[in-house]
Amino acid sequence: MNLERIVIVLVGTLASGNIGSAARAMRNMGVSQLRLVNPQCSLDEQAYWMATCGAEILKNAQIVSSLREAIADCAYSFGTTARNRRWRRIRKPKDMAKKALSLSGENNVALVFGPEDTGLTNEELELCSEVVTIPTATDGSSLNIAQAVMILCYELFTAAEHCSAPTPTARLAPAAMTEAMYDHMRTTLYEIGFLNRQNPEYTLGLMRRILTKAALTIPEARFIRGIFRQLAWYVKSRSQKSDGGF
Missing domain, CATH: 3.40.1280.10 (SPOUT methyltransferase, trefoil knot domain)
Incomplete structure (x- = not known):
């Protein structure tokens, strides 16, 4: 190997x-x-x-x-x-x-x-x-x-x-993809008031460690980012409605 x-x-x-x-x-x-x-x-x-x-x-x-x-x-x-x-x-x-x-x-x-x-x-x-x-x-x-x-x-x-061949594993999401996902999560969680602006890294770090344990594949990382993209769209549309935009 x-x-x-x-x-x-x-x-x-x-x-x-x-x-x-x-x-x-x-x-x-x-x-x-x-x-x-x-x-x-x-x-x-x-x-x-x-x-x-x-x-x-x-x-x-x-x-x-x-x-x-x-x-x-x-x-x-x-x-x-x-x-x-x-x-x-x-x-x-x-x-x-x-x-x-x-x-x-x-x-x-x-x-x-x-x-x-x-x-x-x-x-x-x-x-x-x-x-x-x-x-x-x-x-x-x-x-x-x-x-x-x-x-x-x-x-x-x-x-x-001591390994004759690597154990077959799924192709995981590369860091470029997961970091873009985390950036999207950060922005959205700020918008909905979930993050403590005084110490956002504590919550974000916890989420990182949870998702790292999951060893996300490429489709899974896309799925999670899609959730936050939809959440951001929903928050924006609600804000426009409350401002009389619709």
């Missing part, structure tokens, strides 16, 4: 050597898709020197301006963090690998890593389907990006060795 549908996403990386080392780790573990979100460095000589056998991965890396763009064609994504997230289920690397492989037969699956100094923001983690943490000693919870990439890719590699 290969890992061709696994996508490594590095967000705001500061040091070119870390990108090169991550590419080397990917090459060693059989992962080839690398996407860079707004890197704070260039893919210079240092990056290629650190990449060694992973130079081709660097050469083919996609550079994009936002995380949404990077995972647009991915049906599922795992955001990495060293911090405790009480409101999110946190997977360990082995569990993440099993879940990722169970979905990768028909879907791109992303592993997302934040900048060296701050990690992923809460907003970026909300864009991810789930959160994964690499256990460490309590006095040293922060790993180098390339180390983290190597550990997670290793777990994927070893899990794939």
Whole structure:
């Protein structure tokens, strides 16, 4: 079983050597898709020197301006963090690998890593389907990006060795579709007064997690968006009637 549908996403990386080392780790573990979100460095000589056998991965890396763009064609994504997230289920690397492989037969699956100094923001983690943490000693919870990439890719590699073929799965809705659905939901829920304008992300985050568990297919995502489109139309038509528009 290969890992061709696994996508490594590095967000705001500061040091070119870390990108090169991550590419080397990917090459060693059989992962080839690398996407860079707004890197704070260039893919210079240092990056290629650190990449060694992973130079081709660097050469083919996609550079994009936002995380949404990077995972647009991915049906599922795992955001990495060293911090405790009480409101999110946190997977360990082995569990993440099993879940990722169970979905990768028909879907791109992303592993997302934040900048060296701050990690992923809460907003970026909300864009991810789930959160994964690499256990460490309590006095040293922060790993180098390339180390983290190597550990997670290793777990994927070893899990794939024990799978003769991916389990047949439905083609899930890609992030571009689900994010458009969530944007539509946000606008409509504001219009009907369902969201608390002081803290809308709490409710929206809860809805995200509920729907993520459902692993929406493309028709299901279209169906849910259709409900909110109809709801928005109804609210607008009622407003026009009350204003004497009809």
